[in-house]
Amino acid sequence: MKIIEVEAYLCHYQLPETFYPTWIPGFPQTRNSCLILILRTDEGIEGYSAGVAFLDEARGLVSLLRPLLLNRDPFQIEDALQLLRSASFLGYKGWFVEIALWDILGKVTGQPIYRLLGGGVERILAYASTGELHPPEQRAEEVLELKAMGFRAVKLRVKAMDVREDIALVEKVRQAVGDEMEIMVDANQGWPIHGFGPYPRWSLKRAMEEARAFEELKVRWLEEPLYKNDYQGYAQLRAATSVPIAGGEFNVDLHEFRDLIVGGCLDVVQPDVTLSTGILNGKKVAGMAEAYNLEFSPHTWTNGLGLAANLQLMASVPNCPYCELPYEPPGWVPQARDFMLTEPFHIDDQGYIRVPDKPGLGIEIDLEKIKSCGEKV
Secondary structure (H helix, E strand, O other): OOEEEEEEEEEEEEEEEEEOOOOOOOOOEEEEEEEEEEEEEOOOOEEEEEEEOOOOOOHHHHHHHHHHHOOOOOOOHHHHHHHHHHHHHOOOOOOOHHHHHHHHHHHHHOOEHHHHOOOOOOEEEEEEEOOOOOOHHHHHHHHHHHHHHOOOEEEEEOOOOOHHHHHHHHHHHHHHHOOOOEEEEEOOOOOOOOOOOOOOOOOHHHHHHHHHHHHHOOEEEEEOOOOOOOHHHHHHHHHHOOOOEEEOOOOOHHHHHHHHHHOOOOOEEOOOHHHHHHHHHHHHHHHHHHHOOOEEOOOOOOOHHHHHHHHHHHOOOOOOOOEEEEOEOOOEOHHHHOOOEOOOOOEOOOOEEEOOOOOEOOOOEOHHHHHHHEEEO
């Protein structure tokens, strides 16, 4: 079997309302932008994947990878990872390409990817991952609505210029939900985007101050409190607080996760198979985390295909307590997040998300919708 065609669409799906992400202050999103990749084999099997496209920068990746992917055996995933590692040296993050190979493997064998990775669970407890900064009173009301929907955990964004505002937000939500929901907190300090608007830059001192306050508020974990490669700072912070420290969404490849794990930087390891590792290396990172008695809970804030791929990995490992489910109405909602799927992901009435169990990624693609909002590149 070999790959005979590489097809790609640069998609810009219109959101129902403008979305204001905390990770790029001053850069409102009106579209879900992604590069959707289709690898087609000589036996007629198609593998799908999707990478994030902030604007149109993904165009160059396709022209770089197309000649390297054609005529390759899709089963040679380790070799493909070496290829994608080489592409990263040229400035391209192409880890998401490997997911399409796994989709092909699953369809050839008639199995969902998580079974090819060793089996595992059929559903995972989800937490609602918010993405904007809202006033404490408003956010508390929104979290109560999430609780009524069935969510048992929520992640809040803290990115105020004033430490006291961050703490007040978490206090207000904790008062509203009591002990009936877990609260995660994300500072989005791992990869600061400069040039669009003001944002706080956390020092180790500020991270420690916020962590001490979050201890009293029983925060489940504090995510990305420092720059992604500040290994020394992470280790010092982790040693100084009882709040679990999480991170890793923009760290890449095995060596960076080795340094995070061996260096005692994290309690919760969070690669994203589309941004950080691919599925196979993600499985290796999960194994490293397990060996150090750490939790593994991937970042999933990309799109429906990225969520599906991370879900397959999560279901195959024993140390994944939660699945991140991005949700921030009215802008970032399932229909917009998962526009390329015939059915968006939802939780059940117990707060779990079911792992797709059809062959490959286990999901059905809405190719007509992809073509309607995408440009073939």
